Amino acid sequence: MPKRYVLATAVAALVAVSSVAAGCGTSAASSNQVSASSSSSAAAAGKPSEGGSITLDAIQQVKDLDPARAxxxxxxxxxxxxxxxxxxxxxxxxxxEPMLAKSWDISKDGKTYTFHLRDDAKFWNGDAVTAQSFIDELQRVMTKSVGCPYVSYFDIxxxxxxxxxxKASSISGVRAPDKDTLVIxxxxxxxxxxxxxxxxxxxxxxASYIKxxxxxxxxxxxxxxxxxxxLASMNQSQVVLKKNPNxxxxxxxxxxxxxxxxxTLNVSENSQxxxxxxxAGNTAWLGWNTNGIPTSAYPTFKSNPKYSQLMVQAPEPGVQYLGMNVKIAPFNNQKVRQALEYAINKKQILDIEGGRGTIANQPLPPSVDGxxxxxxxxxxxxxxxxxxxxxxxxxxxxxGFKTTLYSSNDSDQLxxxxxVxxxxxxxxxxxxxxxxxxxxFLTKNESGKTGLFWLAWMEAYPDASDFLYALFDSKQQPVDNSTLYSNPQVDGWLNQSQVEMNDATRTKLFQQATVQIMKDAPWVPVYYPMEDFAVQSWVHNFYINPVMMDPLENVWVDPAHA
Structure with missing residues (x-):
């Protein structure tokens, strides 16, 4: 449901070198692994080496640091x-899996969640993390002046x-019986x-720091x-993160x-x-922040054994699309929108991207139930x-007519x-x-003021509602549903899917909504990405999670590159 825009795409299948502990337990590594040769004794033994730093490129600036808005x-x-x-x-x-909640209980009626928190987590300034820390954030999310785009996701x-x-000074459905227990x-x-x-x-x-x-x-x-x-420093061209020693x-x-x-993440709009x-070995990998291997460099990486052995290709649970704002003329005309469905040569666009994907015919990727x-x-x-x-x-x-196409300005997108x-x-x-x-671009698009735009959506958590409810329900206008699409029948199906506990019934609701959405044609779904990225041989414990970003806390590098 919460969205993740992507500039072009990123790999979304797991790529792991080895496993690390997550919360209370240890996660097993996937069978899809990157083998990286190394001459260091630590790497040869599989023992992590502490210390060192890495540099990554990012093709755009960070828009929001507030977790309620990012x-x-x-x-x-x-x-x-x-x-x-x-x-x-x-x-x-x-x-x-557990994170700050080491365990949880769910009531028989499925409405009450009781989380038992760790008692050893602290903020960087030494303040303790408690149940109140989550209540404070939920109140921020539900405060209009904060500007969280996901209010409707938590009004349940x-x-x-x-x-x-x-109309209330607190959220009645959230309480902390003690500092380490949160009840929702x-x-x-x-x-x-x-x-x-x-x-x-x-x-x-x-909350005291934010105040x-x-x-x-x-x-x-x-x-x-x-x-x-x-966060060590941040400006328009660079973000520096330093280790939290505690x-x-x-x-x-x-x-x-x-x-x-x-x-260190350096902002660079030059993919080449x-x-x-x-x-040259100056950056650790080409992944999320560079849209994988840039299209212009892909043939070289593919043909050169030195780099091809560092490449990993995998499908992404996401979709690239051309959006049309149904409230802005002439896209308020269904026949115009359907005309664009027929006008776009999806194969040609895939060829521009080096054939890295499959042609899309609907918002939901084939891997998503629904x-x-x-x-x-x-x-x-x-x-x-x-x-x-x-x-x-x-x-x-x-x-015909005249119109404007809005997008980000990275080279692959141009x-x-x-x-188009x-x-x-x-x-x-x-x-x-x-x-x-x-x-x-995001600010303008999220205001519902772009008539025609190119964007992508990547699964933020494994459920069809993250695509269909987030992108086409009327209540999600204009941030996620930036086409301003609204169909009462589709709203009904999607809202029912939010509370339906039977998997088969939910799937049918999603499929009914999909067919009607395609008839109304607020989107031209163009392709489901198959992304390529590259990871240096001296980088270890790197993996790609379908719904999360780079696991920087798990990564280590050979001592020679520290």
Whole structure:
């Protein structure tokens, strides 16, 4: 449900070198592994080496540091290192595991969750993490002035809506019987509620610190978390994270995490330069923050044995799409939107991306339960410029129209933009490209003011609602549902899916909603990514989780690179 925008895509299958402890237990490594040769005795023995630093490139700036507001991949990459949540996911996101909650109980009626917290976690300033730390954050999420885009995801908690509306001074469904016990009571059972708590939005926060610096600074450049790394510095071109020496997590051998002393992320909009720095051994990997291996460098990586052995390819539970705001003319005309479904040559766009993906025919990727295996013929849109022109004529635009395509300004995205511009020109639509920095683009798009835009969505937790409810329910306008799509029937199906406990019934609801959404055509689903990334041989314990960012607390490097 909580969103993660991605600029182009990132790998979403697990890639692990070895396992580390998560919360109370040790997670087993996946069979999909990266083998990295090393001459160091520590690496040869599989023993982590403490210390050292790594540098990573990031193609865009961090937009939000506040965990209540961070919802894009660039921001989440940093926020997930700074803050801890109640629960987390195992390495392949198939299971919810303990984090700051060492255990929990769920009542028989499925409405009351009792979390038993660790008593050894502290914020970087030494303040203790307690149950109140989570209550404080939930109250921030449900405070209008904070600007959390996910208020509706937590209004299922008793009293949350009343608090948000200013009709109550506290949230009645959240309480702390003691400092290490948190009780959350819902108005009704929700099949995926526990998964929501693994997202950064309900992190442990230090309310006294936030009061001291203010919400704006807390979002812009001030942080106080309990996570594995502390924020050392941040500006428009660089973010530096330093080790939290008192972090509570340990690996399976009892070694305190994180291993690294420092992580530096340098903002660079030049993907070719990103690839060159990796080739020179200056950066640790090409992954989330560079959209994997840049398209321009992909042929070289693929053909050169030196780099091909460092590559990993895997499908991502996400989708790249062309969005149309149904409240902005001429996209308020269904026939215009359907015309664009036929005007886009999805295979050509895939070719631009080096063939790294499969053509999409609906918002839900094939790996997500709820995907419709056999769509009705009237929503099986294929590339057909003649059909697109005919629909434009029926819509009252025989000569096409002028519009603007909004997107981020990284180099791979600009290649896609240019292709879309050409395809739409072929059916009479004259497109002006407006490509800006990631933060500028997101701010405009989340305000519901972009008529035509290119974006991607990556699964934030393993459930179809993270795609369909987040992106197409009327209540999610304009932040997640930035097409401003609204259909009462679809809303009904999606809202029922939020509380339906029977898996088969939920799947049917998602499939009904998908078919109707494709008929209404607020999106052109273009492709499901197959991303390639590269990890240096001297990097260990790196893996990619389908719903989380880089596990920086687990990574260690050969002593020679420390």
């Amino acid at each position: 919802d894009d991949t660039q921001s989440m990459e940093v926020v997930e290192q700074l803050y801890d949540q109640l629960v987390t996911f195992n390495q392949d996101a198939t299971k919810v 908690i008793q009293g949350a809506q009343a608090y948000y509306d200013g 009571t819902l108005t009704r059972p929700e099949p995926f509620f526990l998964k929501l708590l693994g997202m950064p939005f309900i992190s442990a926060v230090d 001291q610096v203010g919400n704006d600074a807390f979002d812009a450049n001030k942080a106080m978390g309990s996570g594995p790394f502390e 972090y509570w997590r340990t690996d399976s051998a009892g070694n305190r995490l994180p291993y690294l002393d420092q992580v 330069a990103d690839a060159m720095r990796f080739e 995907n419709v295996k056999d769509l009705p013929s009237d929503v099986q849109y294929t590339y057909n410029p003649a059909k697109a022109k005919a629909l434009l004529k029926e819509a009252g635009f025989p000569n 290649r896609i933009d240019t292709a 511009q050409s395809m739409l020109a072929n059916v009479g639509i004259k497109v002006k490209i407006s490509a800006t920095t990631w933060g500028t």
